[in-house]
Structure formats: structure tokens, C-alpha cells
Amino acid sequence: MGLVLVLVLQAALVVADTAAARPAEVALARGYPTWLSTPTFKQAPARQFPITVLTGLHLHDVIDIRLREQDFVALTTLTLQWNDPRLRYDPATITTDYIALEGDDAKQALRNIWHPATIFYNTTYDGTQRLALTVYPDGFVCLKQFSEVTAAYRAELRAFPFDRQTLRLVVAAFDPNNDVFRLAPLSFSTSPEADIVPAAYRFASTTSGLQNIQTSANGFQRTLVFEINIDRQSRHYILRYFIPLFGLLLISWTTYLMTSTKLHDRLKVIAISLLTIVTFVLYLNQNFPRVPYVTALGLYFALCSLLPFVAIVQSIIIDRLDLGTQMDRALRMDRVSLWAVPLAYAGIVAIVTFYALWNR
């Protein structure tokens, strides 16, 4: 008898525990809508027009932006809102203003009711981590999906490192005939923190809008495009790329201060600086995607690489002069080079700046 009593008590505890863990089942026990627990409305509701699905995106954070791979990782919450009159229920059956389900309960309810199938169109990875489903007594449904997504973007690097990039998240509807539901923009918000993008960038603005994407010869898919505009923090790149290269050029420039007769020493210094520049550029290029155009940084590297060659040519010309009779001429050439080369460098900086601004 005692054993039976213990078993009954254990069974009761298991039931109570299960009920506590599954609010949907508790709700059903109280007389809540049947769609909480059984497949009830799998098909889309009757309609004369496609169902309007208001779609909003909240951007919590852009964790990483990978230049070479041309993708970014973001934490987002996608909100979908629609009406399904079949889900109406008596508000007197609940003590709150709406039924709110999370996690497995939300997933279970979504298996039982129709909901718009959407996808992040340009993502290479979509890790939807949590779901929150809210159903109001009038049949209004709000679904929130918390996700970590990795999305591709096409980097436009002509103005690099003074460039502005646009990261896009494209939400598309799985509705082959475009007749069941239509996405409509609700909102695009970001977390109030200023640094929602990695340190090498600065958040600028957001835009969103509808866009039709051609999916076949005659077919279009309605998508919602959410764009995040970011500016590159160019100071970081000036310190990392521009100033070291300037230092290397400075080394080759010192050859104009060396005695005109020491061609061998001059060439050694120039060769060292030139080889270092080439190594430096080759190393930096490993971090960049291959692009079919010239970037501002690439233009800077190319033009700066010319200066050591100019120094080599100038040294050889001086070496060819008869220093017994043409020493004055050789000294004059060095003096002119002393100010002409910095002037040429200033010209290079001006050209690169103009190119970056033109292409920004």
C-alpha cells in the first residue's frame, strides 16, 4: 500500500513538473485555444488579398566584418506580425493581455498554425537561437526570431581606407506564387549603444525598403532589404599602413644626403628600402580581397614605390657624370632632389586623397 502511495505521489510530481515546464499544456488544461497543442490551422487563412506580414528588424550588434571573405556576423531580432482571425480566443480565459510563448512552446505552437515562411536571403549561416510568439485575443500574431547570422556583402573598396560600406540583410518570403502573403516594412532599429560595429568601423545610418529580386526569367520575389551604412575608421589604417610606408620612403630619401661619389652605398640603402616596401605591400595584400580595380591604398603603394626607382636612376646619372668637372652639377641634382622628392610625395598624397574622395 505504501509503495503504491509513493508511486502515485511520484507520478503526480512528474505531471506537476511537466506542467510547470510547458505553459502551453497548462494553458490547454485551462481551456485555452486548441492550436496551442494540436495541428489546427496549418493552411493559410482565407483571403481576397495576400496576407500583409509586417516585418521589422532590430540589429543588436555587428560582431565581425571580414574584409577578405566579404561577409559579416550580426545579432538580430526579426519581427513578423500578421492577422489570423481563426486564432481568436476569449480574453477572459487568460489573466494577461495576450498569450506569450517562448522556446519549445513557441516552436510547438508554430507547428500547429500557419505562419509566414521567411529567410535571410543573403546569409551563409542563420543560427536562429530563440523564438517568442505572442498571440492576442483578436488573432493578431507577433513572432520574434533572435538570430546570429553570417551574411555576404560586396565590399566596394575603391576609396579604401576612406571608404563607406553598406552591409545588407535581405529578408525574402517563401511564397512561390506571391499570392499567400506579402512582406511589408515595419521598422528597422538598432541598439542604442554607439559601438554596435567592430572598432575599425563607425556606425553611420540605416535604411530599409522593399525590393523585387528576379528569381527566374519571369518571376520576381518580393524582399525586404535592411541596410547598415558604416564608415571605416581611417586613422587605424593611416597608423598601420601609411606611416610605416612613409618611414621606408624616408630611408631611401636619405641617400640624397649621402656623398655623391658613393654610388655603391646609395644603391644598397635604396635596394634595402625598396625590398622592404615590396615585402610590406605583399604582406598587406594578403588581407585584402582580389578586386578588379585600384583602391586608394593600392594607388598610394604603387606611386610611393616609384620614388626609390627615381632615386636609383638619379644616383646612376650622378655616377655617370665626370665628378672632376661636373661636381657642381651633381651637387645641384642632389639639392633639387632633397626638396623635389618630398614635393612628389605630397603630390602622391593629394592624388590619393582626391581618388578616395572621388570614389567614396
Add this chain to the structure above:
Amino acid sequence: MGDAKRRAIIGALFVVSLAACSEPSVTVEGAGATAATPILDAWIDTFETERPEVDVIYDPVGSTTGPRSLLLGDVDFATTEIPAAAETTVAPESDVARVPLMLTRVVLAFNVRGLATLRLTRDMVVDIYAGRLTAWNDPRISALNPDVRLPGWPIRPIHRSDRSGTSYVFTRFLSASSAAWRDGVGVGDVVVWPTGGGSIGTLGMTQTLRFSPGTIGYLPETRIAPDAPDVGIVEIVQDGEAAVASFAETLASSLAATDDEDILRTDPARFNHYPIPVITYALFRTEYADEAVARATREFLLHALAESASDDPRLGVRGMPAAIRERATDVVGRIGIASAASPPSDG
């Protein structure tokens, strides 16, 4: 110039530059009506330009949640369009005061083939929301709009699913227009709607109307997006004439009312004006524990009351009558510190 003088000038410049560069030193937090958000945002901008040391944050959580947040001490002021909610909040023993903060209007908007206006009667609006008038080409609507070729689409009335001050004033309008609605559905920030679809927030209503053909809904008159050519505004007619809103009458009724239900029974015409006049109230504490917050809240609300004095078509604000505004200004001006009897001094 002597050293002492030079040092004094440099010191003064240093202090001035520090003041210019400093972050806001006090934050005032408010919460409440979603419909009031663009207006409050604009007023916050002008206030913060004048007073950069104050940071005012407004969270549009709704006309019901805002006052609750104030009572819980989560925010420093709240806004609501629901006088009853405000009355409940302002219990005699409470240290919360209420003043009218802004006057705006709510209109009915619709999306039917890009029509800019459509004439309806109050009874028709009630019937649409009661589910008795279901097609746009219904003979009753066509008779009022003989020049318009209306489609046979179903009418899709949209309401707010969340608790909403705008729903409150709209259901009050419907109750004032129809005793059946008053006794059946009633007035409230959330009611059991006989038919129709839902939306959340003023933005949700705006976007639903914009992108859903055949819909009709209610929203602040300035929230109809200029880039939404499909959305038109309903014109209410009675006995063949356009109804002219008597803003002052409704205002007087709302301000004097402790119970809208009484007025709806005895003199419903007080609340059936269209476009529907809306009073948004500010709720705040009469005493704050922090002197800086007390002063900043007082000054922001005084700034808002000054802004509400005249018409601002851009924001949809109607000028508040001087007598009402002066009384409100007097109440706000008495905001003080919890431990002190007198209000904080300026400066």
C-alpha cells in the same frame, strides 16, 4: 597683461571649454503614449538644444504602461490619453499630479485604390467596426460618394491589439456615436473588437494601412506617411453636411470629466466630434528625491507647455487655450524636492 590676469583668463577659458565639452549631467526619463512620440521627440530636441546638460529620454510604451512605470518609480514623468487611467493614478494620497500637455486629433484613414477622401457617417463607421457594413461598394457608402467608383472589396477594419490611448479615444467616439456600441463593446484602451484585424503601436497601424488594400483604421492625423499615396482620410458627414469639430467643447468635457462614462450616457454629443480631439496628459510627481531631476523635469514640462501654446501643423499640435495652459503651468511650476517645502531655485 599681468601673470595673475593671464592665469585667470586661461582658467576661465578652461572652465568654459570643459562646460562645452561635458556630457549631460542629469537625465530625465519619461514613458507613455506612442502617438505622442514624434511631438515629444521634437520638443525634446529643442529643449536639449537650450539645455545641453539635460538628457531627456522618452520611451513610447503606451498610455497604460507609462503611468504604471511612473508609479513604480521607473520614470520621472508619463504621458497618457486616457483620463480615467490618469485619475486612477492620481489618487488623493498620491504625490502624482496630472496636467494636459498637448492637443492633437485622430482621424480615420483607409486604403482603397488611392482614393484621397471618402465620405462616411458616424453610423457607418460604427457599423464597419461592428462587422455590419462589410463591402466598400455597399449602397450606403456609394450613395454618400456618388462620384467615386468603389470596388467590391471587403472592408477590413484595423484596430490596435495592444493597450492604446488612441483606441480609448476612438472607442469613446464610437460610444458617443452609438448607444449600441457603448452598451455592447464600450470604451477602453483595449476592448473585445467584434471584427477586424489587429496591429501594435501607431507605427504598426500606419504600416498596415499603407500596405493592406481595403483596410480602414484610426491614427493621429500627422502619422499618415507622406509617401503613402494609397492612404486616404475619411470625412465624416451628418445630415449631408461635413461635421465641424468643436475642439473647445470636447476639451472642456475631457478636462472636467472624472468619468467619461457618465458624459457618454447624459451628453454623448460631447465626444462625437470628428476629427476626434485628443488630450494627452502629462503625469509627474509633485516632489522628487533628487533636486537636479526635479528641476530638469519641471523645466522640460514647462518647455513642452510653452511649445503647446500655438498650432504646429507639422507636428499636428493644436494650440492649447491660454487659461488651461496657465493652470497647467502653475501646477508644473510647483514641482519640488521631497525633503524641502519650496520648489528648487533656478540656476
